[in-house]
Amino acid sequence: xxxxxxxxxxxxxxxxxxxxxxxxxxxxxxxxxxxxxxxxxxxxxxxxxxxxxxxxxxxxxxxxxxxxxxxxxxxxxxxxxxxxxxxxxxxxxxxxxxxxxxxxxxxxxxxxxxxxxxxxxxxxxxxxxxxxxxxxxxxxxxxxxxxxxxxxxxxxxxxxxxxxxxxxxxxxxxxxxxxxxxxxxxxxxxxxxxxxxxxxxxxxxxxxxxxxxxxxxxxxxxxxxxxxxxxxxxxxxxxxxxxxxxxxxxxxxxxxxxxxxxxxxxxxxxxxxxxxxxx
Numbered sequence: 385x386x387x388x389x390x391x392x393x394x395x396x397x398x399x400x401x402x403x404x405x406x407x408x409x410x411x412x413x414x415x416x417x418x419x420x421x422x423x424x425x426x427x428x429x430x431x432x433x434x435x436x437x438x439x440x441x442x443x444x445x446x447x448x449x450x451x452x453x454x455x456x457x458x459x460x461x462x463x464x465x466x467x468x469x470x471x472x473x474x475x476x477x478x479x480x481x482x483x484x485x486x487x488x489x490x491x492x493x494x495x496x497x498x499x500x501x502x503x504x505x506x507x508x509x510x511x512x513x514x515x516x517x518x519x520x521x522x523x524x525x526x527x528x529x530x531x532x533x534x535x536x537x538x539x540x541x542x543x544x545x546x547x548x549x550x551x552x553x554x555x556x557x558x559x560x561x562x563x564x565x566x567x568x569x570x571x572x573x574x575x576x577x578x579x580x581x582x583x584x585x586x587x588x589x590x591x592x593x594x595x596x597x598x599x600x601x602x603x604x605x606x607x608x609x610x611x612x613x614x615x616x617x618x619x620x621x622x623x624x625x626x627x628x629x630x631x632x633x634x635x636x637x638x639x640x641x642x643x644x645x646x647x648x649x650x651x652x653x654x655x656x657x658x659x660x661x662x663x
Contacts (some may be wrong), residue, residue, distance in 0.1 A: 395466040396434050396467045398463055399463040403460070406446070407446075408462075422445070423442070437596045437623070439625060459562070468623045469620060470620070471621075477618070482528065490608055493541045500635050503553045503602055504553075504632075507557060508555065509543070510538060510539055512574075513567070513570055513571045515563050516626070517535050518532055518566070534557075545583045549584045550635075552587045552635065553639055555590050561644065569660055571658050575652055589641050589643075595638070597637065600617060603634075605635060609628060609631065610622065
């Protein structure tokens with residue numbers, strides 16, 4: 385089974401149908417299957433009708449309960465992984481309007497308590513100054529003024545002290561100058577100010593740090609329920625607990641190489657001085 389991006393997010397109905405068929409082939413009622421799996425009958429019903437997407441653990445329980453043959457186990461597990469993953473291509477986002485994407489992100493941030501951002505190459509909009517936000521959207525089609533406004537509005541969530549934010553940046557992300565040096569100096573000063581908020585932790589991985597695993601892409605983890613990974617052509621959304629846990633592990637690994645607090649602020653101050661000397 386090919387796991388191409390065009391298939392991601394389209395297999396929920398296929399998974400529901402496959403699990404329903406396996407139960408019937410095993411001669412089990414929904415109630416009997418629920419008892420074998422230590423689930424409620426209503427949960428089995430919602431899984432089989434596609435109202436609830438079964439997690440990989442749920443699927444494993446069901447496959448064991450119906451004694452599915454090995455060749456079907458691998459097929460259904462592949463379906464389950466796809467059903468718990470969604471592909472959002474960038475062109476579709478452009479067609480819908482980038483400001484709608486900002487509304488989706490604001491909803492995610494509103495529903496989450498602990499957020500982790502891994503930023504290997506550029507800053508995220510939550511940390512950005514207006515000039516940096518505008519510059520980051522120059523490659524986007526059409527009028528981006530509404531998107532700029534929505535990105536800046538989203539920053540209010542940073543001051544909600546019921547939420548915890550960790551931003552992990554490589555030195556490259558801070559040095560990547562999408563705005564002139566004077567504007568980058570202002571941007572870095574903003575990072576310093578935000579790092580002093582009690583619910584925000586900003587870590588910096590300095591150049592030259594010996595890390596055995598290279599950074600592949602920007603990703604964000606929302607609590608322990610969802611992770612998103614960015615690519616040039618779109619984003620992948622992972623909702624299966626195992627995928628989310630793996631992203632948290634990767635984040636924690638990189639976080640162990642970062643500097644924080646006064647050390648990070650001293651680094652940022654030195655970077656600002658370097659930029660101002662070059663003016």
